[in-house]
Amino acid sequence: MLELRNINTYYGRIQVLHDICLHVEQGEIITLIGANGAGKSTILMSISGIVPPRDGEILFNDISIARMPPDKIVALGLSQVPEGRHIFPELTVAENLDMGAFLRKDREKIRQDLDYVYTLFPILAERRHQPGGNLSGGEQQMLALSRALMTRPQLLLLDEPSMGLAPLVTQQIFDIIAQINQEDNTTIFLVEQNANLALKTADRGYVLENGRIIMHDRAERLLGNKDIQKAYLGI
Template sequence: MSMLSKPTSAARLSISNLSVNYGKARALANINLSVEQQEIITIIGLNGAGKTTLMRSITGLKKISEGEIIFNNKNLAGCSVDQRVKYGIAMVPEGRSLFPKMTVRENLVMGAYTRRDKEEITNSLDKVMNLFPDLKKKVSDRAESLSGGQQQMVAIGRALMSDPRLLLLDEPSIGLAPIIVQHIAEMIKEINRQHGVSILLVEQNARVAMSLADRVYVLETGEIVLEGPADKLRENTRVQEAYLGMKVKAG
């Protein structure tokens, strides 16, 4: 199966009773969360809520203390980061983490490091360029020369080069102008709806995040305090006041 084609099997993530500690401090407590095939799931929460810790736990960058993570019927306990990428999990980290002195092409190809078929890698690169046409004329430019929006496109494209079934996006709108945020949001929807990649999105911009999501989890101080369909949570007064900047009249 080539990158950006429809997955042949469900990309299902199931997290059960997950807890993560930093020393004696508990960063996440009893997290239960799922992502079904072709869903966009959003996690919203303030700084320090544990959103990035959760994403790092899924990718294997952070060791969990309790609970389990199941992806496509595979228990990820003991699986390395590379193994999880091979299973179909890719992450776009907060801040993009590009190689600034490397070209756009070189950065993108780094995302295919677990793959061996050169023809498939070339095909994936072509498809990323078609998804992000702004990068075509920048393919030989250094990443450090790009705008913030273009750098985010490279970061997403690099993750797609691993041929994922589940794409984790950590704060993709951070530092971007509103018009670029909207463009990135449209690309996320296309990756999900047209190409069958499930999305788990962490985002402080709750309005954008909830406009994309099928379901939403609200994370506060390491615990999930609310969850449900995006349209229902948009009507929740707690969400409106804390995350959407709305003043809700009493009574």
């Protein structure tokens, strides 16, 4: 579904990503782990068109998207939940969800998807008329995820969904991520600082170090890797 071929991304003159190659198959969950500052979020922003790569190729369903505007990428079926949520704090929950469906014209399916996200997160249905800025951190993460689902994505990019959340809320969010993947066959690309939880959720994993992919394997094999345990799992 998604393939990155030798992606090099810069901030000004500073190169952040070096010859990144990875792929995502339809229906799977992959995770990207690495230390803070390794370039994990930059990979997602390069895919989304927010920070386009200087060179290399990104293919989404065999369509080249490396130099495509972000709104066109969303329209193809690829949506990102950014680090820090970035909801619209002054808009209500319902209005935030409407923004997720901004590019869509299929009004009946939009209503169905709205019912679906309210089923996933009943607290959002209860608070649909409240400003997003009044929600707790966990509820804002639920709203950011739901807003992305309103684009009806084929591939969902998640950037640090557990950031700043209590362990119980984090587990709830990850349970929903797995449910979305299994029930809707939505493909998930997960960037997550909690490497243990990420690898237990994913099918495959990539390890990023200083802007370079240094390892790739099945998630369970990475969990059992002594170097990964020492560097990222605190074992």
